Amino acid sequence: MPDAPEVKAATSNGIPPPSFNLPLPDKPEIITANVQKLTEQTPNPRHKFIFKALIKHLHQFVNETSLTTDEWMAAIDFLTRTGQKCTPLRQETILLSDVLGVSALVDSLNNPVAGGATENSVLGPFFTEDAAEVDFGESIASEGKGDYMYVEGRILTTDGQPIPNAVIETWETDADGFYDTQYADRSYPDCRGRLRSGDDGRFGYRAVVPVAYPIPGDGPVGELLLLLGRHNMRPNHLHMMVEAPGFHKLVTAFYPDGCKYLESDCVFGVKKSLVVSLKDIVDEEEARKRGFPHGRSFKLLQYDIVLLTEAQSAKMRDGVDQERCIITEDHKKF
Ligand SMILES: [Fe+2]
CATH class of the missing domain: 1.10.12 (Lyase 2-enoyl-coa Hydratase; Chain  A, domain 2)
Known part of the structure; x- marks a missing residue:
């Protein structure tokens, strides 16, 4: 006879009952x-x-x-399936937070800005660490990935001083509305790059005009949007993330005007100050000068990005925390 498996007695977590009695609920x-x-x-x-x-x-x-009991059970089933849909490459729970506007709300509350500093926008799920280093004026997109766009501006302090050597990560969709990571045969990073601002704070790079795209619709969050009669589209945008020593890291995106999804972004990432107008440049000489190999036209996105120092950002956040009356030194250990 094989030995019976060892059975451990059920044990409590060790916390004793409270010192007070609770009324048994009759209401x-x-x-x-x-x-x-x-x-x-x-x-x-x-x-x-x-x-x-x-x-x-x-x-x-x-x-x-x-x-009703049925509705609560449907909610539990929905949340269970949302968790089960997650894989190392697919985060359905974040998507749920996104479409309910919670991600954008938490981001906004935790990144207050002032003094003309650039506002933040949602990071989204498509940032990767493996973007290639791109020199000033070089392209982040391989040829044929979309209509040409040149992006330029300066990284500045709130006093208008240039911030040299800031690291700028940037990523976007191609003309088909896909990030490179959405292609099963991705062999190298595309439509993304890592740049540095120059001594005068300037940056410039070639890219493509991003297009509106749907967030994944084949999971519980997709079902939810159908139930709510909501589309699952994000307006076209260019992501940028900027870091420099002593400055608060900025995660943002720029949204060209004119997109029909701008006011109803399914993840609520758009802010008024992040809506940009792309200039139409039709000039063959200028196109060649900027490094575009074909055609005579391109779009131009110009934007100066203003960073808060860590001290400015901490002061802003403390102000908000005090307003919410909830943060003490003790709470920060959370
Ligand atoms: Fe995006």
Whole structure:
């Protein structure tokens, strides 16, 4: 006879019952009060603050909507499938946060700007670490990837001083609305590059005109958008991420005007200050001068990017945190 497998007794997590008794609920509102009373015991004050607010609003939501058992089970099934759809290359949970506007809201609250500093926009799922180094005036896109666009500007402080040697990561779709990572046969990074600003803060590179594209529609988030009667399109945009020592890292994107999805971006990334006008340049000599090998026209995107110093950014964030009355030194350990 083989040995019977060893059975371990079920064990508690070691936390004793509370020192007070909770009333056994004979009314729904007692359930909410009991959960909140237990949550009061949360040791970390920031955790306590967050979970008390979460429970308050979640219970309010159930009450307000008179949620049925079937609806709640449908929600649980939806969340389960959202998690199950995730792979190392596919993040459906972030997508859910994106389409509900939560990613954009968290980003905005955590990156307040002032003094003319450039606003942030959502990072999105298509940034990669392997972009090639691109010299001033060189191209981030291989030939044939789309209509020509030249991007130029300066990296500046809020006082208008140039920031030299800032690292600029930039990435975009090709003319078919795909990032290079969406091609199964991707053999090298394309439509993305890493540049540095010059001594005068200037940067310039050749790119292609990005086009509007759909976020993945073949998962639970796609189903949700259909249920809500919402499209799954992002307006065309060029991503940029700028870092320089002593300055707050900027993650942003620029949105050419005229796109029909600009005001209804499915992930709410567009900000008024990030909408840009592309200039039409029709001049063969100018096209050659900029390094475009064919044709006589291209689009020109000009934008000066203004960075906050780390100190300026910390001051801004502290102001917002104090307004929210929630952050203390202790809470920052969260
Ligand atoms: Fe994007």
